[in-house]
Amino acid sequence: MIYLQLFLAFLRVGFFSFGGGMAALPLIEKEVVDTYHWLSNGEFLELVTLSELTPGPIGINSATFTGFKVVGIWGSLVATLAFCLPSIFLVSLIFRSLSYFEENVWVQHFLRGLRPVVIALIGVAAYSLAQKGIKDWFAIMLGIIVFTLVYQKKINPILLLLLSGVAGLIWYGS
Amino acid sequence: MLPLIKQEIVEKKKVLTDEEFIEGLSVAQSLPGAIAINTACFVGRKVRGIAGTLVSVLGASLPSFLIILFIASFFLQYRHLEVVQNFFRGATPAIVALIIGAVVDIGKSALDDWGDLIIAFILFFITLFFNLHPLWIVLIGGMLGVLRRK
Numbered sequence: 001m002i003y004l005q006l007f008l009a010f011l012r013v014g015f016f017s018f019g020g021g022m023a024a025l026p027l028i029e030k031e032v033v034d035t036y037h038w039l040s041n042g043e044f045l046e047l048v049t050l051s052e053l054t055p056g057p058i059g060i061n062s063a064t065f066t067g068f069k070v071v072g073i074w075g076s077l078v079a080t081l082a083f084c085l086p087s088i089f090l091v092s093l094i095f096r097s098l099s100y101f102e103e104n105v106w107v108q109h110f111l112r113g114l115r116p117v118v119i120a121l122i123g124v125a126a127y128s129l130a131q132k133g134i135k136d137w138f139a140i141m142l143g144i145i146v147f148t149l150v151y152q153k154k155i156n157p158i159l160l161l162l163l164s165g166v167a168g169l170i171w172y173g174s
Numbered sequence: 175m176l177p178l179i180k181q182e183i184v185e186k187k188k189v190l191t192d193e194e195f196i197e198g199l200s201v202a203q204s205l206p207g208a209i210a211i212n213t214a215c216f217v218g219r220k221v222r223g224i225a226g227t228l229v230s231v232l233g234a235s236l237p238s239f240l241i242i243l244f245i246a247s248f249f250l251q252y253r254h255l256e257v258v259q260n261f262f263r264g265a266t267p268a269i270v271a272l273i274i275g276a277v278v279d280i281g282k283s284a285l286d287d288w289g290d291l292i293i294a295f296i297l298f299f300i301t302l303f304f305n306l307h308p309l310w311i312v313l314i315g316g317m318l319g320v321l322r323r324k
Contacts, residue, residue: 113319168264
Protein backbone atom coordinates (compact mmCIF):
# COMPACT_ATOMS: atom_id res chain seq x y z
CA MET A 1 0.00 0.00 0.00
CA ILE A 2 2.74 2.40 0.98
CA TYR A 3 4.57 1.51 -2.25
CA LEU A 4 1.46 2.30 -4.26
CA GLN A 5 1.08 5.65 -2.48
CA LEU A 6 4.73 6.52 -3.12
CA PHE A 7 4.35 5.50 -6.74
CA LEU A 8 1.20 7.57 -7.35
CA ALA A 9 2.48 10.61 -5.45
CA PHE A 10 5.66 10.85 -7.50
CA LEU A 11 3.84 9.96 -10.70
CA ARG A 12 1.70 13.08 -10.10
CA VAL A 13 4.82 15.12 -9.38
CA GLY A 14 6.44 13.89 -12.60
CA PHE A 15 3.34 14.59 -14.68
CA PHE A 16 2.62 18.10 -13.46
CA SER A 17 6.02 19.63 -12.74
CA PHE A 18 6.39 22.12 -15.55
CA GLY A 19 9.00 24.83 -15.61
CA GLY A 20 11.88 23.41 -13.60
CA GLY A 21 12.74 22.38 -10.07
CA MET A 22 11.68 25.48 -8.14
CA ALA A 23 8.20 25.45 -9.67
CA ALA A 24 7.94 21.77 -8.70
CA LEU A 25 8.50 22.48 -4.98
CA PRO A 26 4.84 23.25 -4.08
CA LEU A 27 3.78 20.05 -5.86
CA ILE A 28 6.34 17.96 -3.97
CA GLU A 29 5.47 19.66 -0.69
CA LYS A 30 1.76 19.03 -1.23
CA GLU A 31 2.35 15.30 -1.70
CA VAL A 32 5.07 14.52 0.84
CA VAL A 33 4.20 16.98 3.63
CA ASP A 34 0.49 17.92 3.43
CA THR A 35 -1.14 14.80 1.98
CA TYR A 36 0.94 11.89 3.26
CA HIS A 37 2.96 13.41 6.11
CA TRP A 38 6.04 11.49 5.00
CA LEU A 39 8.28 14.43 5.83
CA SER A 40 7.89 17.06 8.54
CA ASN A 41 8.14 20.75 7.66
CA GLY A 42 11.72 20.76 8.94
CA GLU A 43 12.70 17.69 6.93
CA PHE A 44 11.21 19.22 3.80
CA LEU A 45 13.28 22.38 4.29
CA GLU A 46 16.38 20.24 4.79
CA LEU A 47 15.59 18.25 1.65
CA VAL A 48 15.34 21.46 -0.40
CA THR A 49 18.66 22.69 1.00
CA LEU A 50 20.37 19.34 0.37
CA SER A 51 18.98 19.31 -3.18
CA GLU A 52 20.38 22.74 -3.80
CA LEU A 53 23.80 21.65 -2.51
CA THR A 54 23.98 18.46 -4.61
CA PRO A 55 23.87 18.02 -8.38
CA GLY A 56 20.81 16.52 -10.03
CA PRO A 57 17.14 17.41 -10.45
CA ILE A 58 15.11 18.16 -7.33
CA GLY A 59 12.38 15.76 -8.48
CA ILE A 60 14.82 12.83 -8.40
CA ASN A 61 16.37 14.02 -5.15
CA SER A 62 13.05 14.35 -3.36
CA ALA A 63 11.77 11.01 -4.66
CA THR A 64 14.91 9.20 -3.55
CA PHE A 65 15.02 10.95 -0.18
CA THR A 66 11.34 10.50 0.64
CA GLY A 67 11.22 6.89 -0.55
CA PHE A 68 14.25 6.07 1.56
CA LYS A 69 12.88 7.73 4.66
CA VAL A 70 9.49 6.05 4.37
CA VAL A 71 10.47 2.46 3.49
CA GLY A 72 14.17 2.27 2.62
CA ILE A 73 15.96 1.53 -0.63
CA TRP A 74 12.98 -0.11 -2.33
CA GLY A 75 10.92 2.94 -1.56
CA SER A 76 13.58 5.12 -3.17
CA LEU A 77 13.53 2.97 -6.27
CA VAL A 78 9.75 2.99 -6.62
CA ALA A 79 9.44 6.75 -6.05
CA THR A 80 12.30 7.65 -8.39
CA LEU A 81 10.99 5.35 -11.12
CA ALA A 82 7.51 6.86 -10.74
CA PHE A 83 8.94 10.35 -11.12
CA CYS A 84 10.76 9.38 -14.37
CA LEU A 85 7.87 7.44 -15.94
CA PRO A 86 5.90 10.45 -17.24
CA SER A 87 9.03 11.72 -19.01
CA ILE A 88 9.63 8.33 -20.64
CA PHE A 89 5.97 8.03 -21.59
CA LEU A 90 5.56 11.56 -22.97
CA VAL A 91 8.80 11.62 -24.96
CA SER A 92 7.94 8.23 -26.48
CA LEU A 93 4.43 9.45 -27.24
CA ILE A 94 5.39 12.61 -29.10
CA PHE A 95 8.65 11.38 -30.60
CA ARG A 96 7.16 10.22 -33.90
CA SER A 97 5.11 13.37 -34.33
CA LEU A 98 7.48 16.00 -33.02
CA SER A 99 6.54 18.57 -35.64
CA TYR A 100 2.84 18.05 -34.89
CA PHE A 101 3.57 18.66 -31.20
CA GLU A 102 5.58 21.77 -31.97
CA GLU A 103 3.07 23.24 -34.41
CA ASN A 104 -0.24 22.31 -32.78
CA VAL A 105 -1.76 25.61 -31.63
CA TRP A 106 -3.70 24.06 -28.73
CA VAL A 107 -0.55 22.53 -27.30
CA GLN A 108 1.40 25.74 -27.81
CA HIS A 109 -1.31 27.91 -26.22
CA PHE A 110 -1.53 25.53 -23.29
CA LEU A 111 2.24 25.66 -22.78
CA ARG A 112 2.23 29.43 -23.19
CA GLY A 113 -0.45 29.59 -20.51
CA LEU A 114 1.98 27.93 -18.09
CA ARG A 115 4.22 30.99 -17.84
CA PRO A 116 2.08 32.69 -15.17
CA VAL A 117 1.66 29.27 -13.52
CA VAL A 118 5.42 28.91 -13.12
CA ILE A 119 5.70 32.42 -11.64
CA ALA A 120 2.83 31.69 -9.23
CA LEU A 121 4.24 28.32 -8.14
CA ILE A 122 7.75 29.63 -7.50
CA GLY A 123 6.10 32.42 -5.51
CA VAL A 124 4.16 29.85 -3.50
CA ALA A 125 7.41 27.94 -2.87
CA ALA A 126 9.12 31.10 -1.58
CA TYR A 127 6.15 32.01 0.65
CA SER A 128 5.81 28.53 2.07
CA LEU A 129 9.51 28.03 2.81
CA ALA A 130 9.77 31.50 4.35
CA GLN A 131 6.79 30.79 6.57
CA LYS A 132 8.32 27.50 7.74
CA GLY A 133 11.94 28.53 8.08
CA ILE A 134 12.29 32.25 8.78
CA LYS A 135 11.37 32.84 12.37
CA ASP A 136 13.56 35.61 13.76
CA TRP A 137 15.23 38.86 12.71
CA PHE A 138 18.61 37.19 12.24
CA ALA A 139 17.11 34.91 9.58
CA ILE A 140 15.43 37.88 7.85
CA MET A 141 18.76 39.71 7.81
CA LEU A 142 20.61 36.67 6.39
CA GLY A 143 18.00 36.37 3.65
CA ILE A 144 18.34 40.03 2.66
CA ILE A 145 22.15 39.82 2.64
CA VAL A 146 22.17 36.68 0.47
CA PHE A 147 19.61 38.17 -1.92
CA THR A 148 21.70 41.33 -2.32
CA LEU A 149 24.99 39.46 -2.80
CA VAL A 150 23.55 37.09 -5.40
CA TYR A 151 21.63 39.64 -7.43
CA GLN A 152 23.84 42.71 -7.10
CA LYS A 153 27.31 41.21 -6.77
CA LYS A 154 26.64 37.94 -8.65
CA ILE A 155 28.38 35.86 -6.00
CA ASN A 156 28.06 32.07 -6.35
CA PRO A 157 24.75 30.99 -4.75
CA ILE A 158 26.08 27.64 -3.50
CA LEU A 159 28.95 29.36 -1.71
CA LEU A 160 26.50 31.80 -0.11
CA LEU A 161 24.22 28.96 0.90
CA LEU A 162 27.11 27.27 2.71
CA LEU A 163 28.25 30.54 4.32
CA SER A 164 24.69 31.24 5.41
CA GLY A 165 24.60 27.80 7.04
CA VAL A 166 27.89 28.51 8.81
CA ALA A 167 26.47 31.85 10.00
CA GLY A 168 23.53 29.92 11.46
CA LEU A 169 25.94 27.50 13.11
CA ILE A 170 27.74 30.37 14.83
CA TRP A 171 24.73 32.54 15.69
CA TYR A 172 22.30 29.91 16.93
CA GLY A 173 25.03 27.82 18.51
CA SER A 174 26.32 30.55 20.79
CA MET B 175 24.23 21.47 -16.80
CA LEU B 176 23.00 21.89 -20.38
CA PRO B 177 26.44 22.79 -21.80
CA LEU B 178 27.66 19.57 -20.19
CA ILE B 179 24.95 17.51 -21.92
CA LYS B 180 25.63 19.24 -25.21
CA GLN B 181 29.36 18.66 -25.00
CA GLU B 182 28.85 14.97 -24.36
CA ILE B 183 26.10 14.36 -26.94
CA VAL B 184 26.91 16.70 -29.80
CA GLU B 185 30.63 17.37 -29.63
CA LYS B 186 32.20 14.23 -28.17
CA LYS B 187 29.92 11.35 -29.16
CA LYS B 188 28.30 13.04 -32.17
CA VAL B 189 25.01 11.17 -31.70
CA LEU B 190 22.96 14.28 -32.50
CA THR B 191 23.59 17.27 -34.74
CA ASP B 192 23.42 20.76 -33.31
CA GLU B 193 19.96 21.27 -34.80
CA GLU B 194 18.57 18.00 -33.49
CA PHE B 195 19.94 18.84 -30.06
CA ILE B 196 18.25 22.24 -30.01
CA GLU B 197 14.95 20.74 -31.14
CA GLY B 198 15.21 18.02 -28.49
CA LEU B 199 16.02 20.57 -25.86
CA SER B 200 13.03 22.74 -26.64
CA VAL B 201 10.78 19.68 -26.35
CA ALA B 202 12.52 18.60 -23.14
CA GLN B 203 11.89 22.01 -21.62
CA SER B 204 8.24 22.17 -22.53
CA LEU B 205 7.37 18.70 -21.22
CA PRO B 206 6.79 18.15 -17.50
CA GLY B 207 9.50 16.50 -15.41
CA ALA B 208 13.21 17.19 -15.00
CA ILE B 209 14.87 18.69 -18.06
CA ALA B 210 17.92 16.41 -17.74
CA ILE B 211 15.68 13.34 -17.67
CA ASN B 212 13.58 14.54 -20.62
CA THR B 213 16.70 15.29 -22.64
CA ALA B 214 18.05 11.83 -21.80
CA CYS B 215 14.77 10.25 -22.98
CA PHE B 216 14.95 12.17 -26.23
CA VAL B 217 18.59 11.42 -26.99
CA GLY B 218 18.26 7.76 -26.03
CA ARG B 219 15.19 7.39 -28.21
CA LYS B 220 16.91 8.99 -31.16
CA VAL B 221 19.91 6.68 -30.92
CA ARG B 222 18.46 3.30 -29.89
CA GLY B 223 14.67 3.50 -29.62
CA ILE B 224 12.84 2.58 -26.43
CA ALA B 225 15.80 0.60 -25.07
CA GLY B 226 17.97 3.66 -25.62
CA THR B 227 15.48 5.77 -23.68
CA LEU B 228 15.53 3.42 -20.72
CA VAL B 229 19.33 3.20 -20.60
CA SER B 230 19.71 6.99 -20.86
CA VAL B 231 17.20 7.63 -18.10
CA LEU B 232 19.00 5.14 -15.90
CA GLY B 233 22.29 6.90 -16.59
CA ALA B 234 20.85 10.36 -16.01
CA SER B 235 19.15 9.53 -12.73
CA LEU B 236 21.59 7.08 -11.13
CA PRO B 237 24.18 9.61 -9.88
CA SER B 238 21.56 11.76 -8.07
CA PHE B 239 19.87 8.63 -6.80
CA LEU B 240 23.11 7.26 -5.30
CA ILE B 241 24.25 10.60 -3.89
CA ILE B 242 20.93 11.23 -2.14
CA LEU B 243 20.73 7.63 -0.92
CA PHE B 244 24.18 8.02 0.59
CA ILE B 245 23.38 11.39 2.17
CA ALA B 246 19.94 10.31 3.42
CA SER B 247 21.33 7.21 5.14
CA PHE B 248 23.57 9.40 7.33
CA PHE B 249 21.46 12.50 7.47
CA LEU B 250 18.33 10.92 8.85
CA GLN B 251 20.35 9.60 11.79
CA TYR B 252 22.12 12.84 12.64
CA ARG B 253 19.63 15.54 11.68
CA HIS B 254 18.50 15.94 15.28
CA LEU B 255 21.93 17.09 16.42
CA GLU B 256 21.99 20.74 17.39
CA VAL B 257 24.87 21.63 15.05
CA VAL B 258 23.03 20.13 12.08
CA GLN B 259 19.83 21.99 12.97
CA ASN B 260 21.69 25.28 13.40
CA PHE B 261 23.33 24.89 10.01
CA PHE B 262 19.97 24.38 8.31
CA ARG B 263 18.38 27.24 10.25
CA GLY B 264 21.05 29.45 8.73
CA ALA B 265 20.79 27.97 5.25
CA THR B 266 17.00 28.31 4.94
CA PRO B 267 16.93 32.13 4.56
CA ALA B 268 19.50 31.75 1.76
CA ILE B 269 17.25 29.24 -0.02
CA VAL B 270 14.29 31.60 0.32
CA ALA B 271 16.43 34.44 -1.07
CA LEU B 272 17.39 32.33 -4.10
CA ILE B 273 13.79 31.38 -4.77
CA ILE B 274 12.60 34.99 -4.48
CA GLY B 275 15.38 35.89 -6.93
CA ALA B 276 14.01 33.31 -9.36
CA VAL B 277 10.50 34.80 -9.07
CA VAL B 278 11.91 38.25 -9.77
CA ASP B 279 13.87 37.01 -12.80
CA ILE B 280 10.95 35.19 -14.38
CA GLY B 281 8.52 37.94 -13.39
CA LYS B 282 10.69 40.46 -15.25
CA SER B 283 10.60 38.33 -18.39
CA ALA B 284 6.79 38.38 -18.17
CA LEU B 285 6.60 42.19 -18.00
CA ASP B 286 5.72 42.33 -21.70
CA ASP B 287 2.37 40.71 -20.93
CA TRP B 288 0.37 42.26 -18.10
CA GLY B 289 -2.26 39.55 -18.46
CA ASP B 290 0.37 37.00 -17.44
CA LEU B 291 1.33 38.95 -14.33
CA ILE B 292 -2.27 39.40 -13.25
CA ILE B 293 -3.01 35.71 -13.78
CA ALA B 294 0.16 34.82 -11.86
CA PHE B 295 -1.03 36.91 -8.89
CA ILE B 296 -4.49 35.37 -8.94
CA LEU B 297 -3.10 31.83 -9.17
CA PHE B 298 -0.65 32.57 -6.35
CA PHE B 299 -3.43 33.75 -4.02
CA ILE B 300 -5.91 31.02 -4.82
CA THR B 301 -3.24 28.34 -4.28
CA LEU B 302 -2.53 29.73 -0.82
CA PHE B 303 -6.08 30.64 0.23
CA PHE B 304 -7.82 27.50 -0.93
CA ASN B 305 -4.81 25.30 -0.25
CA LEU B 306 -5.30 23.85 -3.75
CA HIS B 307 -3.23 21.01 -5.10
CA PRO B 308 -0.77 22.71 -7.51
CA LEU B 309 -1.75 20.32 -10.30
CA TRP B 310 -5.06 22.24 -10.53
CA ILE B 311 -3.14 25.47 -10.91
CA VAL B 312 -1.23 23.92 -13.82
CA LEU B 313 -4.47 22.81 -15.48
CA ILE B 314 -6.29 26.12 -14.85
CA GLY B 315 -3.33 28.13 -16.15
CA GLY B 316 -2.98 25.99 -19.25
CA MET B 317 -6.71 26.26 -19.99
CA LEU B 318 -6.60 30.03 -19.53
CA GLY B 319 -3.71 30.09 -21.99
CA VAL B 320 -5.85 28.31 -24.55
CA LEU B 321 -8.94 30.46 -23.89
CA ARG B 322 -7.07 33.76 -24.02
CA ARG B 323 -5.55 33.01 -27.41
CA LYS B 324 -8.34 31.10 -29.10
